[in-house]
Amino acid sequence: MQIDGGCHCGAITFRAEVDPDDVLVCHCTDCQALSGSAFRVVAFTAEDGFEFLIGTPKIYVKTADSGNKREQSFCADCGSPFYSADVGDGPKRYGVRIGTVRQRAELAPKKQYYCGSELAWADDIAGLPRVG
Ligand SMILES: [Zn+2]
Ligand SMILES: [Zn+2]
Numbered sequence: 001m002q003i004d005g006g007c008h009c010g011a012i013t014f015r016a017e018v019d020p021d022d023v024l025v026c027h028c029t030d031c032q033a034l035s036g037s038a039f040r041v042v043a044f045t046a047e048d049g050f051e052f053l054i055g056t057p058k059i060y061v062k063t064a065d066s067g068n069k070r071e072q073s074f075c076a077d078c079g080s081p082f083y084s085a086d087v088g089d090g091p092k093r094y095g096v097r098i099g100t101v102r103q104r105a106e107l108a109p110k111k112q113y114y115c116g117s118e119l120a121w122a123d124d125i126a127g128l129p130r131v132g
Contacts (some may be wrong), residue, residue, distance in 0.1 A: 001017065001018055001019070001020045001103070001106075002015065002016075002017055003015065003016050003017070003018055003043070003096070003101050003102065003103045003107075004016070004053075004101070004102055004103075005100045005101040005102045005103075005104075006054075006080075006100060006102075007055075007074075007075035007077075007078050007080035007082070007100060008075070008078040008079075008080045008100075009075060009077050009078035009080075011054070011055045011075055011077050011078070012052065012054060012055030012056070012057055012075050012080075012082070013052070013053045013054045013055065014050065014051060014052045014053055014082060014100075015050075015051055015053060016045050016049055016050040016051065016083075016094065016096055016101075017045055017046060017049040018043040018044060018045050018049070018096060018107070019043075019044060019045075019046070020043070020106065020107060021110060022043065022044045022110070023041065023042065023043045023044075023098070023107045023108065023109045023110055024041070024042055024109050024110065024111045024112065024113055025039050025040070025041055025109045025111070025112040025113070026039060026040050026041075026042060026112075026113045026114055027039045027112060027113065027114045027115055027116075027117050027118035027119070027122070028113070028114035028117055029117050030062060030064070031114075032117070032119075034062070034072060034081065035081065035097070035099075038119050038121075038122045039118070039119075039122060040097060041097070041098045041099070041104075041107070041109055042084075042095040042096065042097060042098065043095075043096045043098050043101070043107050044093060044094070044095055044096070045093060045094040045096060046093065047091035047092065047093055048091050048092060049093075049094065050083060050085075050092075050094040050096065055075070057073035057074055057075060057076070057082055058073070058074055058075070058076035059071045059072070059073055060072045060074070061087055062084075069086075069087045070084045070085065070086065070087065071084065071085055071086070071087050072084050073085075080099070080100050081097040081099070081100065082096065082097060082100060083095055083096045083097060084097075
């Protein structure tokens with residue numbers, strides 16, 4: 001599925017090819033901190049299935065507890081996140097953060113990961129009063 005999107009301030013735009021059946025929720029604490037939210041939703045590309053059209057992102061390399069390094073791209077001006085990927089050269093598979101994807105309503109997650117660090121209330125918002 002072809003997708004496209006951009007950051008909040010408009011400095012950076014991208015397009016990508018993702019598998020709409022390979023979309024997940026990640027409850028890990030890194031995703032909580034890096035997204036600024038309770039969990040993150042990620043759609044995956046095939047190898048090299050991501051391309052920036054306008055602008056250049058800033059890259060932050062995150063080192064996991066396992067020692068595994070992942071680059072995180074985001075807009076240096078507004079902070080909107082784009083993807084994570086393995087560091088270095090060679091073919092990359094990108095985990096696209098769907099909040100900056102224009103077609104995000106079509107990218108419903110199919111699985112949840114790192115449920116051990118899920119915030120207890122995160123699974124229980126459907127019954128909250130709806131305002132606006
Ligand atoms: Zn921006
Ligand atoms: Zn995560």
